[in-house]
Amino acid sequence: MYRLTTPIEAVKGIGPKLGAILHERKLDTVKDLLLFLPLRYEDRSQKKTISQLVPNELITVEAEVTSTSNFYKGRRSIQSASVKDATGKLKLMWFNNPHVLARLIRGTQIVISGKLNDRGTMIQPTTEIATADGDTIHTGRLVPIYSHITEFPPATLRRTLKHIIDNLDNLSDPIATQAAKHHLIPLQEALCALHFPDAEEQTIQARERLALEELLAVIHHSQQLKAEWNQLGNAVSFATVPEDIDGKDGFIQHFPFELTGAQLRCAREIFSDLRTTTPMNRLLIGDVGSGKTAVAGMACARVIADGSSAVLVAPTQILVEQHVQTLKKLFPNVPIQIVTAKTKKGELQFDQPSLFVGTHAVLNKLQEIQPALLIYDEQHRFGVMQRSMSQRLTQQPHVLTLSATPIPRTFMLTLFSHLSLSVIDEMPLGRKPVTTWLVPESKRASSYTWIADQLRANQAQAMVVCPFIDPSENEALENVASATERFEQIGKVFAQTNLRVTLLHGRIKKPEQQEITQRLYARDIDVLVTTPIVEVGIDLPAAAIIVIEAAERFGLASLHQLRGRVGRAGQEAFCLLFTSGGASKGNSDANKRLKQFCDIHDGLKLAEMDLQRRGAGNLFGTEQHGFDSLQFANWTNFDLVAKAKLISEEIASSPQAQNWAPFISISAAEKDEIPLAN
Ligand code: ADP
Ligand code: MG
Numbered sequence: 001m002y003r004l005t006t007p008i009e010a011v012k013g014i015g016p017k018l019g020a021i022l023h024e025r026k027l028d029t030v031k032d033l034l035l036f037l038p039l040r041y042e043d044r045s046q047k048k049t050i051s052q053l054v055p056n057e058l059i060t061v062e063a064e065v066t067s068t069s070n071f072y073k074g075r076r077s078i079q080s081a082s083v084k085d086a087t088g089k090l091k092l093m094w095f096n097n098p099h100v101l102a103r104l105i106r107g108t109q110i111v112i113s114g115k116l117n118d119r120g121t122m123i124q125p126t127t128e129i130a131t132a133d134g135d136t137i138h139t140g141r142l143v144p145i146y147s148h149i150t151e152f153p154p155a156t157l158r159r160t161l162k163h164i165i166d167n168l169d170n171l172s173d174p175i176a177t178q179a180a181k182h183h184l185i186p187l188q189e190a191l192c193a194l195h196f197p198d199a200e201e202q203t204i205q206a207r208e209r210l211a212l213e214e215l216l217a218v219i220h221h222s223q224q225l226k227a228e229w230n231q232l233g234n235a236v237s238f239a240t241v242p243e244d245i246d247g248k249d250g251f252i253q254h255f256p257f258e259l260t261g262a263q264l265r266c267a268r269e270i271f272s273d274l275r276t277t278t279p280m281n282r283l284l285i286g287d288v289g290s291g292k293t294a295v296a297g298m299a300c301a302r303v304i305a306d307g308s309s310a311v312l313v314a315p316t317q318i319l320v321e322q323h324v325q326t327l328k329k330l331f332p333n334v335p336i337q338i339v340t341a342k343t344k345k346g347e348l349q350f351d352q353p354s355l356f357v358g359t360h361a362v363l364n365k366l367q368e369i370q371p372a373l374l375i376y377d378e379q380h381r382f383g384v385m386q387r388s389m390s391q392r393l394t395q396q397p398h399v400l401t402l403s404a405t406p407i408p409r410t411f412m413l414t415l416f417s418h419l420s421l422s423v424i425d426e427m428p429l430g431r432k433p434v435t436t437w438l439v440p441e442s443k444r445a446s447s448y449t450w451i452a453d454q455l456r457a458n459q460a461q462a463m464v465v466c467p468f469i470d471p472s473e474n475e476a477l478e479n480v481a482s483a484t485e486r487f488e489q490i491g492k493v494f495a496q497t498n499l500r501v502t503l504l505h506g507r508i509k510k511p512e513q514q515e516i517t518q519r520l521y522a523r524d525i526d527v528l529v530t531t532p533i534v535e536v537g538i539d540l541p542a543a544a545i546i547v548i549e550a551a552e553r554f555g556l557a558s559l560h561q562l563r564g565r566v567g568r569a570g571q572e573a574f575c576l577l578f579t580s581g582g583a584s585k586g587n588s589d590a591n592k593r594l595k596q597f598c599d600i601h602d603g604l605k606l607a608e609m610d611l612q613r614r615g616a617g618n619l620f621g622t623e624q625h626g627f628d629s630l631q632f633a634n635w636t637n638f639d640l641v642a643k644a645k646l647i648s649e650e651i652a653s654s655p656q657a658q659n660w661a662p663f664i665s666i667s668a669a670e671k672d673e674i675p676l677a678n
Contacts, residue, residue, distance in 0.1 A: 001169040002033035011158055021151055030164055035193050035210075035664065037632075038144035041203065044113040044126070045141050051087035053116050060128055063090060065104045071171040082110065091121045103129055103540045109633040113139035121222055122209045124219045126155075137162045137196075142203075144195050158515040161195050165495075174215075178650050182643045184209045187663065203258035208640060210664065217662030218415050218633070226418035232396045235279040236372040239272045240306045251301050255294070255330060261296050262286075262426035269422045270299050273398060274373070280398035283416065287603050289431065292402045293326045295424070296375050298402065301331050304353045308372035311397075312357045314557035317510065318517050319377060320537045324357050325521075334480035339365055341510075346473035370394060377402045390530045404561055414645045438551075440590065447576055449544055450652030455499060455526055458571070460544035464490060465562055467504045467553045486549060487529040499526040506531065532562060541569040551577035552590035556597050632664070 048059045063083035079094040115126025172188040190209035193202040256612040275278035286292045300310040314320045339358030350368045374397040395528040466483040502525045567573025625648045
């Protein structure tokens with residue numbers, strides 16, 4: 001029997017070599033493997049007899065092997081097998097797959113899942129040997145499809161997981177009763193259904209139960225942080241920071257625009273924190289383009305004028321440069337120093353109060369900087385919110401986190417009880433909603449022509465966002481155009497025109513990324529093909545068109561954030577959504593959702609709509625959502641967050657409180673992985 005803590009090497013079939021590969025992916029124990037989520041399920045559950053088969057339908061038949069052969073056609077080897085059942089005969093065929101014949105011994109009863117082609121042959125079917133009890137792993141059921149692990153063939157992974165689940169010791173499930181009360185299934189059942197569900201509905205129940213565990217972990221973590229925060233020493237209090245602020249304030253009266261009411265309100269909230277010695281721990285939320293940087297800058301300018309330093313940490317180099325640009329424009333008198341991984345010792349000056357803007361590298365300089373104010377710009381990622389906690393600074397800094405994720409206030413109180421909240425819920429005047437279209441594949445070519453005309457006529461830039469960098473190894477994702485593929489295609493299309501197209505993604509070398517960014521800002525590039533991760537950090541005032549590929553893979557809130565990247569100078573802007581082949585054919589639901597998105601421009605509303613779609617297809621997989629580090633839960637799941645809150649209160653007031661620990665640990669990235677300086 002296996003336990004959750006059993007090391008993976010102790011699992012039958014996993015030797016030291018495979019073990020090492022799994023360790024690299026942080027799959028160390030049986031529990032880690034059980035929490036390795038399927039990307040999706042393929043429905044191979046429809047069973048028929050041979051005489052009932054019709055072409056192009058994914059079905060499963062059980063039949064007896066009558067003969068096999070292996071032959072060559074040119075350099076290709078071809079494997080074929082004949083099988084029969086009581087109703088007829090069937091021919092199976094594979095290419096370059098000699099191993100497949102090993103288990104197809106004449107007279108063996110096998111289960112076959114696949115599609116008949118128009119000539120009545122089944123090409124590349126999946127087979128397995130029939131068992132006495134009729135239990136199957138790869139055929140005849142909803143079959144889990146996992147993301148690819150090198151040297152761990154998908155069938156072996158699936159077989160290993162089945163073996164683990166069939167031999168798993170009874171799990172302790174301390175909150176089973178509370179979960180049941182809220183109509184959630186037991187943990188053991190959830191883990192089993194997650195991998196080998198009998199019906200799609202089960203996968204949703206499984207996911208819900210695990211999402212509950214995850215939310216409990218987040219709540220637990222937040223409470224711990226709050227307790228720790230309360231233990232911290234004092235921060236600098238800034239008596240020179242005014243209690244109130246209006247547009248005539250000396251620090252901002254030269255701004256080229258008027259601050260919105262919401263910006264002023266948030267600035268006031270931050271200022272009032274800065275006036276006390278209790279370290280601020282505040283989250284500033286605002287849609288992309290709502291002007292968070294300006295507000296953050298106001299706090300920095302005050303702190304620096306009062307003789308202390310401030311630090312602004314951004315997730316990417318691109319964002320660092322962008323912040324510096326914005327801040328220099330708004331605060332010409334504030335000394336700004338840039339810190340990246342390449343910044344050498346001696347390049348920085350610590351004797352004067354300054355604003356240090358940098359990537360995570362700047363966190364290693366905190367000892368020297370001794371900032372009184374530390375700002376994290378997370379865009380819509382919640383990775384490192386709490387990192388400052390571990391820094392052993394002489395004096396605790398005030399901490400402000402910026403985020404573009406629209407989170408309802410009640411959620412904040414539950415999931416992030418350790419944070420105070422400020423919301424910029426108003427966009428700067430004059431910004432027009434981005435005109436959004438869902439474009440059918442048939443209009444792709446004419447769209448490109450239209451884009452080229454627009455760009456030329458308006459001296460504008462366009463962005464094309466693809467979900468992935470490379471063509472996917474996952475069969476689950478094979479219909480999705482990757483950034484590299486799309487780049488090639490668009491490059492060809494625009495080759496006739498004089499538009500300059502460039503590809504930018506996270507795996508391009510840093511110096512090159514930087515060079516591309518500079519060319520973007522210098523308007524030497526007209527069309528940028530990229531992925532959401534990089535793209536989210538770019539603020540191009542001239543960008544007027546954004547094309548989003550495989551739009552069905554994104555949550556609406558994420559789409560909205562992407563859309564917020566264009567029209568930032570107040571010009572008319574457009575968002576063109578394309579779907580990948582798979583979606584437009586089979587998934588009219590996705591199309592309906594995207595059509596709604598075209599008309600709705602309220603980020604919070606869209607986030608709520610994300611929640612309302614249920615079903616395994618939406619709950620699983622590669623769709624982007626606000627938290628990188630949450631595997632199961634989605635904070636837009638109002639019901640479940642409410643349940644998690646109730647259950648966590650029940651746990652806290654029960655005798656088990658002392659022994660209870662979260663089942664799912666929220667990933668290390670969510671906590672703290674930055675090595676301490678010194
Ligand atoms: P965010 O970080 O919230 O996405 P930024 O702070 O980068 O937004 O602001 C986006 C752009 O809008 C910047 O160029 C900034 O100078 C400008 N901006 C900020 N506040 C206002 C305002 N109240 N009115 C007009 N423009 C503004
Ligand atoms: Mg920003």
